Amino acid sequence: MTTETSRTATISRQTGETDITLSLAIDGHGKSSIQTGIGFFDHMLDALARHGGLDLTVQVKGDLHIDDHHTIEDVGITLGDALHRAIGDKRGIERFGSALVPLDEALCEAVVDISGRPFLAWNITFPREMIGSMATEMVEEFFRALCMSARITVHMNGRAGTNAHHIAESAFKSFARALRMALSRDPRSAGQIPSTKGVL
Ligand SMILES: O=P(O)(O)OC[C@@H](O)[C@@H](O)c1cnc[nH]1
Numbered sequence: 001m002t003t004e005t006s007r008t009a010t011i012s013r014q015t016g017e018t019d020i021t022l023s024l025a026i027d028g029h030g031k032s033s034i035q036t037g038i039g040f041f042d043h044m045l046d047a048l049a050r051h052g053g054l055d056l057t058v059q060v061k062g063d064l065h066i067d068d069h070h071t072i073e074d075v076g077i078t079l080g081d082a083l084h085r086a087i088g089d090k091r092g093i094e095r096f097g098s099a100l101v102p103l104d105e106a107l108c109e110a111v112v113d114i115s116g117r118p119f120l121a122w123n124i125t126f127p128r129e130m131i132g133s134m135a136t137e138m139v140e141e142f143f144r145a146l147c148m149s150a151r152i153t154v155h156m157n158g159r160a161g162t163n164a165h166h167i168a169e170s171a172f173k174s175f176a177r178a179l180r181m182a183l184s185r186d187p188r189s190a191g192q193i194p195s196t197k198g199v200l
Pocket residue numbers: 103165166169
């Protein structure tokens with residue numbers, strides 16, 4: 001089930017692996033209520049909402065007895081779908097955003113293009129395999145699933161870092177700030193589509 005209004009969307013997605021209900025408001029205040037069953041992933045989605053200026057609720061019943069994969073990937077798919085629906089025709093938005101956000105010794109860079117073309121360039125590595133109950137390899141999978149269903153172009157680069165928690169949090173925060181910039185309204189756009197081809 002899906003409902004959407006300008007700059008908001010609510011999606012319920014059920015499969016044989018996960019049952020997800022997600023609400024998103026792009027012009028939010030960074031308020032979140034996140035329950036995925038994976039503590040560090042909840043913490044990262046909280047940071048995404050807070051620093052992206054998004055209001056975000058995520059409730060998930062996932063097949064965690066197997067592992068974290070389906071839960072994290074399916075949240076990425078659902079969040080990307082909600083983002084795509086909430087953005088709408090992209091009239092009047094900045095379209096491009098970029099951010100470098102540190103967390104202590106870690107520094108990640110995110111560049112976002114609300115392009116209509118799904119693509120992720122990922123250049124971040126982690127010094128260990130798990131952070132709490134979340135596999136570090138799933139950070140990339142989350143962003144790839146989000147980019148594919150949101151139909152956005154994203155580059156994520158790890159500039160520095162030795163602590164896996166710090167690197168992951170720096171990545172989520174840099175993406176949040178870059179997305180916030182790309183979704184902001186361009187006062188000079190006169191409400192036009194930010195593309196020379198007239199459509200995105
Ligand atoms: O966003 P802040 O830097 O104010 O807080 C980070 C803190 O919440 C916590 O996530 C953290 C601190 N060191 C690793 N993680």
